[in-house]
Each structure stands twice: as structure tokens, then as C-alpha cells.
Amino acid sequence: MGRHSIAKKRRNPSVYVVSALAPAAVFLAVKADTSAIRVVVEEEPVAAPAPAPVEEQTVPCCVEIVAAPSSGPGPARLIDDGVADVEPASLVSASRWRVVSRTLPAGVAPETGLQVRTILTARSISAVFPEINNIGGVRQDALRWHPDGLALDVMIPNPTSQAGIALGNQIVAYVMANAERFGIQDAIWRGAYYTPGGAKAGGYGHYDHVHVTTTGGGYPDGDEVYFR
Template identity: 60%
Template sequence: MGVAAVIAPAAVFFAVGGDVHLTARPAPESEPVIVEDTTPCCMEIVAAAASTAGPSIGQASLAAAPDRMVAASRYRTVDRSLPVGMAPENGLQVKTILASRAISEAFPEISSIGGVRADALRWHPNGLALDVMIPNPSSSAGIALGNEIVSYALRNAKRFGLQDAIWRGVYYTPGGAQRGGYGHYDHVHITTTGGGYPTGNEIYFR
């Protein structure tokens, strides 16, 4: 299955106000996270160990090979596929799975990510949303971790098909941030454009 099948485009929907957790005494809203642009990488080529073994029977002599073939034999590719992440993947769409796997690997501090669940709004039931649970979310370390996850999601917005992220009263989209009554003080809510349901043959890359 090609990478294009994994990242097939889907219609973009809005989830403003979705999955808002209300408290009797809402915490103060945070300043929007500032995002620094980075370019994710999917494949890596590294130098392979030099072989001291001679050619086996029936093997062509390396001395007769073109220089480019000899040079290529000194390199190997490294598997850049992502392992299964913290979110249960049953019912998630492909871009949501990619976001879950990438966040799980990038932030080993995260031990729980919610995915598909019953909800009045369609984002979670349709496999379009994740709840990245933050350890000690009201502590300075927890707030910093949530900020880092929002920044990471926004930097990878195109790759994840990111529609929005919500954290500590701020609603983020690839186009900007908006403060005001959005809740989500114990987890980072992430919504993707989905990309369709997996067939089982997908490979998710770093």
C-alpha cells in the first residue's frame, strides 16, 4: 500500500466547543502556544559496517562493479515505520492513527490516549479525535508537556491532517489560535480530517 493511500485527503470539518469539560471553578486560560517550524523526516540512510567476507561461489567480483554500486553497498536503510501507539486503534481513521502513533513515540511520558467513544458530537465516535491525557495537568511540568504536544501537532498539521487542537481554554487550528471557554485542562484534544478507515495494509511512517 503506497503512502498516498495513507494520507488521502478528506473533507475538513469544524469541532468548535466539542468535548468541553466544565468545572465549577474553571482554571485560568493559557497564552497560546508559540510554534516553531520543523521539517519531519521519514527515511534515514546510515553507513553499514564494512564486510570482510570474500565473495561466495557464483557471486560477481566487486572489483568489476561500477563505483556507484560499491558505494551503494556501504549503506543500508533504517526502518522508519511507527509502532502502535497508546490509543486503541479500533475505529480510528488513518490520519488519527498516525497522530496517535507519532505523539506516543515523541512523548513517552504519555501513558493514556483516548480515541473512539460515545459522544453527542461526531468527532470521537467517527474516529476523528484523540484525547491525549496529561500527567499532573495543573503542575508546571504538566502544562509545559501539554504545550509541547500542541506545538508538535501544529508543526505536523499537514502530515496529521490536523483540524484543531484544544488545550487549557485555547482552540488551535493551523491558521491560528483563539482563547475563550474551550476547557480541556486535563488533556490535549486533537481532531484530524480522518483520511478514511484503514484496510489493514497501511504503514505509518515517522
């Protein structure tokens, strides 16, 4: 009976040991698990693969203009390349191309005896105001302006009508706006005297034409080219 009691007593510490070791095992397991989690969290992030390089579109070197045929369904192609920051080629509709020359052809004024600035003024008025069909130049006069090729008489169609008066006003405004280029000395229209420095009204006549005087610039030698 005593042995049985002793044996029973000897089994109790084992239970206590197991009971004591069980939380430790759990603690170690949890600790091991948290260590594993910490390792995963603290791992360096995996770098994403580098994107494939984008191939830069090269720009051709030149300009090509292809006019569309008159009966073709598609528009013409305009390719304007050769510059770094150029827009992509765009389509434009074009059935014909027109080149405008900056050279001024002879106008309605007879140019014999006129000086170069007077010729430039006469040709420019003819180009800008095609309704003018008569411009006088060199003629005999008591004053030197017309005989010396320095003056023009721009004849106004229907000069007393509203349209005629408006046309004369436009011509005066045009030559004054270009006074430096044309070498304008003065203009006279409907009793008013105009200069690059201002205007005076009253008593100057010229109700049927605009009188324009230039500073001349010398007589032409035949090799001059006049530009707009």
C-alpha cells in the first residue's frame, strides 16, 4: 500500500513538468512564428522588371508635298519633317497650288519721267486698288512736282458719290500709312492737305482725284525691281 502511494506521488511531478513545459512550447512556437513573420515583413521588396524601352519615332529629313489629283477621292498629303518638335504629318486638302510673287508689275500710271519712289507708289496703288483705272504722272505744270516726276494724280471713279469719296479716303489713308516706304511728301484730297506730320483742311481743291507727291529718289536706270 505504501509503494502504491509512493508511485502515485512520483507521477505527479511529471504532470507538473508537462504542464509547465506546454506553455513554454506554445511560447516558443509563437515566438518562432512571429520570427518567421518578421523575416517576411522585413524582406526587401522584389524590384519590378524594367519596362521595355519605347522606340522613338524618327522624323524624316525633308518636306514632301503631294498634290491630290483633281478626280482623286483622297486629300493631298503634306509631310513637313526634319525638325525635332514637329507635329505629326497631317492631311490637307489641296487640288492646286498658287505662288504669289512679291514683285509689283507696272500699273495704270505711265511711268516715263517718274522717279523711283513715285513709280513704287503708283504700282502699289494699282495693286491694292484695282478699281482705279487712271493715274496721271508727268505733265506740264507751273509747279515742279509733276514735271519732275514727283507727283501722281489718282483719278477717282464717281468722285462725288459716297463710294467715290470713301475710295479717295482709303487711298489717302493707304499712302500715309506707307509714307516712309513710299517717300511721301504730301497728299491732297477734297480740300484737305495731308502730310506725314498731320493734315490741314480747307481751300486745297482736288475733288475728282487724289494728288500724291513723293520725295523722288532719283530717276530709274532700267534695272529696278519694285516689291509690294
